[in-house]
Amino acid sequence: MPQAAAIHSLPLAPLSDDKAVELAEMFRLLGDPSRLRIVIETLNGPQSVGDIAATLGLSPSLVSHHLRLLRAARLLSPERRGKQIFYRLHDAHIAHVIADMVAHVNEDNANEDSHDEIEP
Amino acid sequence: MPQAAAIHSLPLAPLSDDKAVELAEMFRLLGDPSRLRIVIETLNGPQSVGDIAATLGLSPSLVSHHLRLLRAARLLSPERRGKQIFYRLHDAHIAHVIADMVAHVNEDNANEDSHDEIEP
DNA sequence: CTAACATGTGAACACCTGTTCATATGTAAG
DNA sequence: CTTACATATGAACAGGTGTTCACATGTTAG
Numbered sequence: 275m276p277q278a279a280a281i282h283s284l285p286l287a288p289l290s291d292d293k294a295v296e297l298a299e300m301f302r303l304l305g306d307p308s309r310l311r312i313v314i315e316t317l318n319g320p321q322s323v324g325d326i327a328a329t330l331g332l333s334p335s336l337v338s339h340h341l342r343l344l345r346a347a348r349l350l351s352p353e354r355r356g357k358q359i360f361y362r363l364h365d366a367h368i369a370h371v372i373a374d375m376v377a378h379v380n381e382d383n384a385n386e387d388s389h390d391e392i393e394p
Numbered sequence: 395m396p397q398a399a400a401i402h403s404l405p406l407a408p409l410s411d412d413k414a415v416e417l418a419e420m421f422r423l424l425g426d427p428s429r430l431r432i433v434i435e436t437l438n439g440p441q442s443v444g445d446i447a448a449t450l451g452l453s454p455s456l457v458s459h460h461l462r463l464l465r466a467a468r469l470l471s472p473e474r475r476g477k478q479i480f481y482r483l484h485d486a487h488i489a490h491v492i493a494d495m496v497a498h499v500n501e502d503n504a505n506e507d508s509h510d511e512i513e514p
Numbered sequence: 515c516t517a518a519c520a521t522g523t524g525a526a527c528a529c530c531t532g533t534t535c536a537t538a539t540g541t542a543a544g
Numbered sequence: 545c546t547t548a549c550a551t552a553t554g555a556a557c558a559g560g561t562g563t564t565c566a567c568a569t570g571t572t573a574g
Contacts (some may be wrong), residue, residue, distance in 0.1 A: 306531090306532070308532080308533090309532095332533095333533085333534075333535095335533090335534075335535080335536095336532080336533060336534080339532085339533085340532090354541095356541080356542075357540090357541055357542060358541095
């Protein structure tokens with residue numbers, strides 16, 4: 275099965291170094307469970323800070339701290355509606371990123387062999 | 395432009411909590427510049443530890459430390475070839491994840507307005 | 515066998531980061 | 545105006561993490 279050739283078929287190779295740092299910053303923000311759950315929560319549509327805090331069982335203060343980072347990185351965008359502020363995904367790429375990573379984890383759990391070793 | 399509706403069109407909503415933690419772990423690994431550059435390097439095909447270290451200007455020891463985490467998370471797979479060990483992407487999803495995140499960053503740099511504020 | 519090379523591993527250190535708490539800002543209602 | 549609610553912010557602490565260094569393991573060549 276010549277699957278290896280297909281894996282490296284995407285031509286996003288060049289990718290300057292400082293761009294890699296900017297990319298890593300985005301991944302780092304999604305790398306925290308609380309923050310990732312906040313982002314995932316917004317996949318259902320715009321959510322207010324209080325709703326997110328209540329749904330995830332986190333303090334509003336903590337949620338606000340995380341939201342600050344997420345909107346600074348333009349992963350989420352705020353939108354005031356009365357007293358509350360709703361956050362939504364900044365663009366559709368974020369949803370794709372998460373969907374692809376879900377696919378990776380699911381496929382990985384399917385093949386529960388070849389953990390770490392180097393072919394026995 | 396009714397773009398907002400399209401953003402939340404992906405139905406990956408449910409997503410259990412411990413699954414979110416597993417996902418975050420993957421993103422966290424890509425959240426370090428050195429580690430991300432290592433993964434990006436493997437987009438050009440299998441790379442030996444020494445080649446990666448030389449290309450990225452990192453010590454072989456550091457590269458080996460990072461590779462341990464990356465293969466434990468099954469992001470990269472090792473393959474012995476003579477004295478050296480080559481690492482390749484474990485599956486194609488990783489490339490898609492990176493490609494989508496690149497698209498996000500690029501689109502973000504294009505619209506250099508609306509940094510953080512809440513619509514003035 | 516030994517020597518040379520490639521990779522892995524463990525400890526130690528400095529640094530960063532997530533969380534909590536108290537407090538501040540801002541907004542709407544009475 | 546004052547009161548109550550929603551969100552934001554700053555300081556401070558505990559715990560985690562990337563990097564370096566010295567050394568171990570494993571593989572091939574002679």
